[in-house]
Amino acid sequence: MIQTILALMKKELYQVIRDRNMLRLIFVMPIIQLLVLGYAINTDVKKIDTAVYDFDRSSLSREYIKAKTAGDYFIVSSENPPVLDAERGFKENLYTAALIIPNDFSENFIEKKPVNVGLLIDGSNANSASITSGYAEMIAMQFNRRQLDIPEPIVMRQQMLYNPESESIYFMVPGIVAVLITMITAMLSSMAIVREREIGTLEQLMVTPITVPALIIGKTIPFAILGFLEMSIALLFGVLWFGIPFVGSWSLLYGLTFIFLFTTLGVGLFISTVTKTQQQAMFYAWFFSIFAILTSGFFSPIANMPEAVQYITYLNPLRYYMIIVRGIMMKGASIDALYPEIIAMIIFGVLIFTSSWLRYSKRVS
Amino acid sequence: MPDAVTIEKLTKKFGDFTAVDQISLTVGEGEVFGFLGANGAGKTTAIRMLCGLLLPTSGNGTVGGFDIYRDNENIKKSIGYMSQKFSLYGDLTAYENLWFYGSVYQLKKKVLKDRIDELSEELGLHEFLNRLAGNLPLGWRQRLALATSVLHRPKILFLDEPTGGVDPVFRRRFWGMLYDLADKGTTLFVTTHYMDEAEYCHRISIMHHGRIIELGNPSDLIQKYQQPNLEELFVQLISKKSEESADV
Numbered sequence: 281m282i283q284t285i286l287a288l289m290k291k292e293l294y295q296v297i298r299d300r301n302m303l304r305l306i307f308v309m310p311i312i313q314l315l316v317l318g319y320a321i322n323t324d325v326k327k328i329d330t331a332v333y334d335f336d337r338s339s340l341s342r343e344y345i346k347a348k349t350a351g352d353y354f355i356v357s358s359e360n361p362p363v364l365d366a367e368r369g370f371k372e373n374l375y376t377a378a379l380i381i382p383n384d385f386s387e388n389f390i391e392k393k394p395v396n397v398g399l400l401i402d403g404s405n406a407n408s409a410s411i412t413s414g415y416a417e418m419i420a421m422q423f424n425r426r427q428l429d430i431p432e433p434i435v436m437r438q439q440m441l442y443n444p445e446s447e448s449i450y451f452m453v454p455g456i457v458a459v460l461i462t463m464i465t466a467m468l469s470s471m472a473i474v475r476e477r478e479i480g481t482l483e484q485l486m487v488t489p490i491t492v493p494a495l496i497i498g499k500t501i502p503f504a505i506l507g508f509l510e511m512s513i514a515l516l517f518g519v520l521w522f523g524i525p526f527v528g529s530w531s532l533l534y535g536l537t538f539i540f541l542f543t544t545l546g547v548g549l550f551i552s553t554v555t556k557t558q559q560q561a562m563f564y565a566w567f568f569s570i571f572a573i574l575t576s577g578f579f580s581p582i583a584n585m586p587e588a589v590q591y592i593t594y595l596n597p598l599r600y601y602m603i604i605v606r607g608i609m610m611k612g613a614s615i616d617a618l619y620p621e622i623i624a625m626i627i628f629g630v631l632i633f634t635s636s637w638l639r640y641s642k643r644v645s
Numbered sequence: 646m647p648d649a650v651t652i653e654k655l656t657k658k659f660g661d662f663t664a665v666d667q668i669s670l671t672v673g674e675g676e677v678f679g680f681l682g683a684n685g686a687g688k689t690t691a692i693r694m695l696c697g698l699l700l701p702t703s704g705n706g707t708v709g710g711f712d713i714y715r716d717n718e719n720i721k722k723s724i725g726y727m728s729q730k731f732s733l734y735g736d737l738t739a740y741e742n743l744w745f746y747g748s749v750y751q752l753k754k755k756v757l758k759d760r761i762d763e764l765s766e767e768l769g770l771h772e773f774l775n776r777l778a779g780n781l782p783l784g785w786r787q788r789l790a791l792a793t794s795v796l797h798r799p800k801i802l803f804l805d806e807p808t809g810g811v812d813p814v815f816r817r818r819f820w821g822m823l824y825d826l827a828d829k830g831t832t833l834f835v836t837t838h839y840m841d842e843a844e845y846c847h848r849i850s851i852m853h854h855g856r857i858i859e860l861g862n863p864s865d866l867i868q869k870y871q872q873p874n875l876e877e878l879f880v881q882l883i884s885k886k887s888e889e890s891a892d893v
């Protein structure tokens with residue numbers, strides 16, 4: 281059994297190494313994905329359309345607004361629109377930020393009380409929103425420094441709408457890692473077995489005394505190895521190139537990734553039992569990946585999804601892994617905090633592997 | 646002499662279509678058995694049932710003394726199968742293919758190495774061992790497939806059109822190799838479309854539309870039907886049968 285499994289693994293890895301296209305897919309894709317993301321981040325966000333609500337209408341408030349909009353960053357696109365329409369402006373893309381100066385602005389200033397202004401940011405584009413927020417913070421600080429006579433610095437209270445967690449590149453990179461290994465492992469494993477069926481080598485294997493467990497294990501472990509490789513490339517690139525902090529434990533992340541790969545490889549295996557051609561298998565794997573990505577909380581928080589969809593996300597192993605990767609990388613989550621996710625992934629993995637196993641045994645006889 | 650293969654009323658239906666229709670035959674140990682028939686007669690389907698790749702619809706059979714329904718695992722240990730379609734890994738070298746299948750049969754490292762040496766010597770594969778199987782010329786691919794299917798020294802070897810598409814010189818040599826195997830006691834169950842090859846067989850059966858319409862020693866059959874050679878005999882038998890079924 282061990283010999284058979286090792287032989288299968290070695291053979292599978294040889295085949296991947298010989299396939300130039302496959303190699304390119306495995307090693308270049310993560311880097312390109314991350315670079316594209318990197319360019320999106322590094323692009324300067326300029327000319328942010330801003331709605332200005334000046335309830336104070338004093339010379340000080342006007343001066344503050346002038347300072348705010350002096351540079352290239354904030355452009356006043358509408359002044360004092362009806363208050364209740366602030367959100368509609370976001371929805372109709374009239375502006376992506378709203379500066380609010382309360383009517384006690386200059387009064388508090390003179391009475392040496394704390395002074396607040398508000399800034400609303402449309403957070404639906406996570407990257408530009410976090411950059412907008414950074415600019416606003418910077419300008420507010422510069423204003424404070426110039427007005428040396430002010431007793432209390434003006435505090436800007438920011439609120440991000442639609443995307444309260446304020447996703448940034450730190451948030452996206454762990455997500456991309458999760459997405460990449462999902463796609464690669466589901467696709468490769470589903471196609472590997474179907475390809476053998478297509479070219480007839482599966483039949484040749486079936487007349488040997490090979491057992492179904494040995495076949496399944498020998499055909500999946502190589503793709504688990506590739507999944508780890510893929511993840512390592514993406515992580516190293518993210519950490520070294522973009523300087524993403526990695527707060528938690530690497531070994532915990534790799535350990536839990538192993539459990540996650542069990543689920544995606546299981547899905548690949550299952551797909552290979554219900555399809556006849558590589559094209560079909562690729563389509564199914566692609567469909568699974570899209571479903572998994574869309575309901576994983578990668579693009580938008582699960583809490584913002586319609587309630588019915590929120591229930592569906594529980595069926596998605598990537599949903600749990602997304603929490604794990606982000607938790608470990610960004611917050612240094614320990615295993616104690618992740619038990620529900622781990623258990624959910626194990627249940628999913630066992631179910632999908634058992635059902636593919638049963639389907640295999642049926643087909644062979 | 647115990648029988649290597651016994652089949653009794655073996656039948657396979659695909660939906661309404663009967664691909665193999667109640668065929669019965671026995672093949673003795675060490676025999677070279679020719680399994681003939683026109684395209685679509687059902688030869689491959691019958692072989693696939695014997696090798697445990699396809700479940701029969703009805704009928705019985707044993708291979709190497711093991712029941713085809715219950716003893717699949719034992720059958721797999723005692724047979725070799727060279728399929729009609731080239732089914733080795735084209736992106737692995739000849740050596741890697743041999744090594745892989747040998748490992749799947751759990752041959753010890755040393756034994757496997759010796760057998761690969763021995764077989765490539767006998768089949769003249771040496772200079773091709775490091776070439777990708779997919780790039781080998783057709784005749785060499787078939788030799789490689791033969792080598793792969795006998796690495797584990799099976800008692801019974803099923804060969805489904807092993808010489809399809811190769812030139813006469815190659816075919817002659819290939820049959821020389823098959824005869825060497827038969828001399829060592831391997832039972833051969835061979836399908837072919839070449840009637841000169843059929844004459845090398847101890848016994849042949851002729852299949853038509855899923856049924857076995859004739860079975861016996863080649864020279865006996867030639868005498869029985871008073872034909873100059875097997876080719877004429879085959880053509881005559883098949884066209885007679887086709888007319889009969891057209892009349893019905």
Ligand SMILES: Nc1ncnc2c1ncn2[C@@H]1O[C@H](COP(=O)(O)OP(=O)(O)OP(=O)(O)O)[C@@H](O)[C@H]1O
Pocket residue numbers: 659664682683684685686687688689690691729
């Ligand atoms: N899986 C299948 N489903 C439906 N019909 C099938 C299947 N496999 C084979 N057949 C049909 O059964 C018949 C016999 O096929 P088979 O491959 O056994 O013929 P053969 O004698 O090997 O022919 P050839 O000499 O062309 O290889 C053919 O008509 C074929 O179309």
Ligand SMILES: [Mg+2]
Pocket residue numbers: 688689690729805
């Ligand atoms: Mg055939």
